[in-house]
Amino acid sequence: MANGSLRQQLSLLYQLQEHDRELLSLHQRFQTIPRHIKQLEDSVTKFKTDITAKSDELAEVEKSLRSKNAELEMNEVQREKYKTEQRTVTTNDQYTALENQIDYLDQKDLETEEEILELMEKSDQLKEELTGLETEVAHEDENTSKQKLEFLEEQKTLKERIDDKTKQRSEYLPKIDKELSKQYHNWINRRKTDFVSLGRNGTCGSCRLTIQPQNLKEAQKYEKLVFCTSCKRVLYVEPPSSDIPYP
Ligand SMILES: [Zn+2]
Numbered sequence: 001m002a003n004g005s006l007r008q009q010l011s012l013l014y015q016l017q018e019h020d021r022e023l024l025s026l027h028q029r030f031q032t033i034p035r036h037i038k039q040l041e042d043s044v045t046k047f048k049t050d051i052t053a054k055s056d057e058l059a060e061v062e063k064s065l066r067s068k069n070a071e072l073e074m075n076e077v078q079r080e081k082y083k084t085e086q087r088t089v090t091t092n093d094q095y096t097a098l099e100n101q102i103d104y105l106d107q108k109d110l111e112t113e114e115e116i117l118e119l120m121e122k123s124d125q126l127k128e129e130l131t132g133l134e135t136e137v138a139h140e141d142e143n144t145s146k147q148k149l150e151f152l153e154e155q156k157t158l159k160e161r162i163d164d165k166t167k168q169r170s171e172y173l174p175k176i177d178k179e180l181s182k183q184y185h186n187w188i189n190r191r192k193t194d195f196v197s198l199g200r201n202g203t204c205g206s207c208r209l210t211i212q213p214q215n216l217k218e219a220q221k222y223e224k225l226v227f228c229t230s231c232k233r234v235l236y237v238e239p240p241s242s243d244i245p246y247p
Contacts, residue, residue, distance in 0.1 A: 007222040007244070010236040012176050013184055014196045014247050019172065020188070023165045030158040033151050040144040040151075047137040054133060058126040065119045068112050075105045075112075180225075183234075197228055198247055199237030207231035 082098045082105075089095050173181065187195040197206035199219060204211055209230045211219070219226035219237040226235045238246055 006224070007239065009177050009180055010196065010222070010234070011245070011247060012172075013180060013234075014198070014236050016169070016172060016176060016184070017194060017196050019165065019169055021194075023162065023169065026158055026162050026165065030155065030162060033155045033158070037148055037151050040148050044137065044140055044144050047133065047140055051130065051133050051137060054126060054130050058123065058130065061119055061123045061126060065116060065123065068116045068119065071112050072109060072116075075109055079105050187233075195234060196236050197231065197233040199228075199235045201238075204228040204231060204233070204235065206233050211235065211237070 079102055082102050086095055086098045089098065176184075184195045194206055197204050199205060199211055199216070202211055202213075202216055203209065207228060207230045209228070212229060215226055215229060215235070216237060218224070219235045220240050222239075226237075227233065228235050236247060
């Protein structure tokens with residue numbers, strides 16, 4: 001490679017690296033989108049699960065209420081039976097025995113009525129909580145649908161940008177010397193970091209260390225690849241004259 005062409009090659013390689021850096025960040029963002037959408041869906045699912053649990057609890061309370069009311073009705077029937085018997089008994093003992101049974105039923109009913117009151121309060125409370133949850137889930141549903149659409153829109157835009165960039169890259173890559181391109185890709189694949197480092201004011205742009213004077217002089221000739229002695233990246237240094245475009 002002639003002097004001019006190596007400098008141009010380094011410039012092209014540096015641009016490729018910038019290009020790839022952007023492509024990588026687009027890819028990374030693109031890959032996070034499904035996770036964001038899943039999080040949104042999970043939050044709605046969580047609300048819906050809470051509603052199901054609350055509804056089940058309410059159904060249980062209402063079932064208990066029905067059975068307590070049925071107990072009261074059965075006791076009422078039994079009480080009437082005892083009272084009818086009382087009219088036909090012949091001894092005081094028999095009468096008192098029936099009276100005790102009736103007292104027992106009355107006592108039982110008092111307890112049941114107490115329990116019914118508690119269950120009714122519980123039922124009212126659950127109904128109120130359910131209404132609250134249903135309002136929240138409706139709100140959440142609306143919110144997440146909107147956000148999900150935004151993410152899908154972003155996903156589409158990112159995909160288009162990635163496709164564009166990838167196409168540009170494939171048009172761009174053949175301009176770069178094969179051997180240099182191979183070194184670049186090997187480095188990137190192995191180290192996942194920049195291969196070309198800009199050298200400005202005698203300093204390596206990647207590791208921030210001073211480029212040794214002899215190295216700097218060599219690099220400014222653009223006759224062969226010069227590597228930073230510290231971070232081992234290819235140095236693309238500022239040309240000695242500001243007429244030459246850089247980077
Ligand atoms: Zn360095």
